[in-house]
Amino acid sequence: MLSHPIARIVGQRLLLGLLTLFVVSIIIFLAVELLPGDIAQEILGQSATPETVAAFRRQLGLDLPPYIRYFQWLGGILQGDFGQSLANKRQIAELIGARLGNTLFLAGLAAIISVPLSLALGILAALYRNSWFDRGINILTLSSISFPEFFVAYILIVWLSVNLGWFPSLSNVSTDLALGDRIYRSILPALTLTLVVTAHMMRMTRAAIINLLASPYIEMARLKGLKPMRIIVKHALPNALSPIINVVALNLAYLIVGVVIVEVVFVYPGLGQLMVDSVSKRDIPVVQACSLIFAATYILLNLLADVFSTISNPRLLHPR
């Protein structure tokens, strides 16, 4: 099976993904290392004597050469040890644990709503292109892409929470809540994310399909007397899969990042909020840990998209 081109390409992509992850971990480590500013001095403040700073540096292990510290850092992470927070001396893994779960829950909820919705809307818009439905949806999605997340979030709060009182404006979820209650409390942030990503995914789905409608094989399908819905679903969609998969992955990756702002608005106890708090406190180890987790998720999603869109290509799936 390894001789099959798909297996080879997927294997290459996986290796490349691992390599990218490795390079990214170096970048994240070096970003802190190379940029100006001394962590020890930062923490202790300007009044600290050089001796205390030096002692503190030793305590943090900062006197070791960078590459040793890098491998110590990476080795720790691979065993689930992200080090200690500078701000409150707690284990970072402990800080992250539950919050990562919350963030994934929120992003997942938004994905479950937005992916099917945007694919369906995209296909419909392509089918009824240039109709009033298509034009209306074009203006609507173009506007919603243009809105900052916090604007969407606050509009939803004013409308659904303050005026109608349907949902809570603060999402104080925790793992011990029942699923229904947890969804109920997360509905506003999830809706915000959905609105933001659906517009983009739907537009790209529409564009990917319409791009293909000028191809000779679509004209051939029309000249065979097939129904418009069949032409879109059977002839255009299978060939538009690769761009659509990429767009879905891109937007899922965006969900993970867009979550940062939404979490802050709704005071949702997720990873994004932890990261923003740590940035203000300049708690560098926590920021590094969060960056690495976000980047890893992002790379993983792009890798999956790559693999799936490769598999969707009949030329590669069925070689000569």
Place this chain on the structure above:
Amino acid sequence: MTDVLKLLRSAPPSAMFGLFVVLAYITVAILAPVIAPFGETEVVGYEYLPWEAPYFLGTDNLGRDMLSRLIYGARNTVGIALLTTCLAFLLGGLLGLIAATLGGWIDQLLSRVVDALMAIPQLIFALLILTVVGTSVTSLVLVIAVLDSTRVFRLARAVAMNIVVMDFVEAAKLRGEGLWWIIKSEILPNAMPPLVAEFGLRFCFVFLFISALSFLGLGLQPPTADWGSMVRDNATLITFGDITPLLPAGAIALLTVGVNFVVDWFLHKASGLRDEQ
């Protein structure tokens, strides 16, 4: 001039609206000190005053005039986003064109560096670097410009790649033309339409990005009037059903909607022209 007028008259309502919005923002930004009734950082009364003359949109959390700060915000937020986008285009666009034209190891090297930088989500990368270097206008502009130039590089390279394979570029190479001449005379004029459209889109992105950072308290720092921070500073009002904090957010949204409408029209025009050939 008559051509421009004719073109404008043929624009759909959404593009007209977009153009109007963009022009209005530019006017407000330039004339800010003339239009604004109060100073940018001037404390004029109590905090959170309601919408009554002379404070037509009330006052903010420190008792500054909301309307005046909104007007100055146009200058600061839009100005910085524009500067950043220009820098990103200069850096990413130029490198992208060079990479595509030269090909070979230079292209490989630049592309791999960009791949690595793009493997980290932009907001996360920006947060990481701003943690280390601290938040100042200079570092903000530089960090976002560099991060954004990676996206510009990708597009400029892709667009230029499509042009480089054309026979007229090969003819220029065989004629003995230099790199700079080929980029300037053969590639750039043909790459302009997609790059101009991308400039509009990138501007929107940078503008939203800076606003988001400001909203998180990591962008433009007080007391500078900036729309993102203004939302953050006055967010408490939302829970009381007061929509004042939505005004700066709406100001951001309106401009991006406007620019997007114009770009959408432009892209439609540009692709329409291509179809005819």
Place this chain on the structure above:
Amino acid sequence: MSSRSESDLPLLLTMRGLRIEGRADEQWQEIVHGIDLDLKRGEVLGLIGESGAGKSTIGLAAMGFARDGCRISGGEILFDGIDLMKATEGQKRALRGARIAYVAQSAAAAFNPAHRLIEQFAEAPVQHGLRGRRESEAEAVDLYRRLQLPEPASIGFRYPHQVSGGQLQRAMTAMAMACKPDLIVFDEPTTALDVTTQIEVLASIRSAVEQFGTAALYITHDLAVVAQMTDRIMVLRHGHLVEEDQTRTMLAAPKEDYTKALWAVRSFRKPDTPPPDGVPVVSMNGVTAGYTSTDVLRNISIDIHKQRTVAVVGESGSGKSTAARVIAGLLPPRAGEVRFAGEVLPADYRQRSVEQLRKLQMIYQMPDTALNPRQRVRDVIGRPLKLYFNMDRAARENRIAELLEMIELEPKAFIDRLPGELSGGQKQRICIARALAAEPELVICDEVTSALDQLVAEGILKLLQRLQDELGLAYMFITHDIGTVRAISDEVVVMYQGEVVESGPRTEMFTPPHHAYTELLLSSVPEMDPDWLTNLLTDRRKAAPSG
């Protein structure tokens, strides 16, 4: 097919005063101006004409179909008594694929890459509710066999990219026959194929149409092809009917001037000249080259002398364009060398001097991509003058005017134009002027007439010949078209799969005995004689040891 007696057959398709509009510059312009057409059951009607004649548009209108950006604006289309102008979308859908089928120019593009051939074959019959899937697939195998596709039982289970171009085109003809339609529209079905492949496809189409008695509209720009395939011909130009008659009658005695001009095309012949002597302008010696590890060229040697035209002829994949790229310095060879007037040229164009670059100019196949759409004629022709001869503005202006006159374009009218404001032939002339501006010694012409209409192409060939006589240029003429070779060459190099199979003076090449491949190539070029295909197939069947 001329053997049938058509007079008593019932009418299948009639068009009266058909008008079609196309959208350009945001307004509708008429592109087909009132065409009348009658087609009887079982008859094959050829629609011929150059680009812009409206032949494809009329062919699609027979299905009640107009491409995006076009609309049928007037007239009457009756298919077997059904008024297609008044029919609903649903009624037209019921006809398409079932009673009227379509065969597209490029089968590689017209088959959906995501589905197997046989699934696409069965789609129309199953969706129209005419056959079950099983039944339809069995018919597919039968048709594949009749159209002489290899492995008819299994070829349908392949994907389009797994099948060669000529086979795909036959599979598409089979697909068109899936519902046993009354009418098939063939839209340039062999234009994208090599001549040797074209023969098989033409033969398959003809036998299939004859076996089922299907009526057909056969659209092509190739007169020799239309002569083989049709009972009757309509000559179209700019959306008007020029002339209409039985195929044999029209071939023998065309009435209109335009038809006569089309028939006479390629009658142009360069006079024979004595063999050259002295040092060749350019010589390739033992060149082996390739893009990846495999060699596209193997041990090629070609000499080109002053005032001589060497035609390098071959089908796609023969390596003829690669040879041109080696001479131009775009592809440094793995072995061998290129000499210019006896001196070895650096293999990479970047290492060549400006003088070396100047003396060797190139003209491309597609004038559309060879001219920068943003540069005016003045800039295009002026640039080499500035670069090579450092002429000032006034001197350039004079020289550009001279060059424009040499290529037979009025200087004042053309100097300020952009490529978008020129026709295809005019663009190619500008490319020629750009090459001439450098005052070259060798001009490489890479398929320079294959993207042009026949009359325009002939004009370009005559221009190139006149310029050679006046300026003593040497030409390397890369082409797949035997007609072009016959017209313009002094010497011919036949290439096949990266090797030179035969070379020599033109007269020698066109007189037997030939190398086996040259024989195949020459015999595959369709001729105007309507019995040519029948005779050729009989000859080949006799020559082959077993069926």
